[in-house]
Amino acid sequence: MIDDEPEILAAFRALFELEGYACATFPSASALLSRLASQESTYPGPSCLLCDVMMPDQSGLELQQRLSRDPERPSRAGPAAPPGSGQSLCHPHGA
Numbered sequence: 001m002i003d004d005e006p007e008i009l010a011a012f013r014a015l016f017e018l019e020g021y022a023c024a025t026f027p028s029a030s031a032l033l034s035r036l037a038s039q040e041s042t043y044p045g046p047s048c049l050l051c052d053v054m055m056p057d058q059s060g061l062e063l064q065q066r067l068s069r070d071p072e073r074p075s076r077a078g079p080a081a082p083p084g085s086g087q088s089l090c091h092p093h094g095a
Contacts, residue, residue: 001013001016001023001024001025001026001049001050001051002025002026002027002028002029002031002032002049002050002051002052002055002060002063003025003027003051003052003055004027004028004052004055004056005052006027008052009025009027010025012025012050013025024046028055028056028057028058029051029055029057029058029059029060029062029063029066030057030058032063033063033066049067051063051064
């Protein structure tokens with residue numbers, strides 16, 4: 001999970017772990033990308049990614065675009081936004 005708000009990360013992490021899922025959290029898209037680059041052989045990356053769309057350093061859509069360019073990483077996103085709030089911007093980027 002990627003979100004720039006620590007309280008949201010903590011709440012979702014607790015929820016996922018309560019349900020028995022492993023959950024890695026990152027405060028930014030660049031933090032995830034750094035982890036992927038530095039631990040390529042030991043950290044295969046997420047099987048599911050929940051990402052905030054509006055973040056200061058790189059948006060969730062920009063991250064989706066970047067991840068979708070890597071043929072070794074299957075990537076598909078679903079926008080968590082109400083209809084009419086920009087969801088149509090997500091579709092061309094695999095969301």
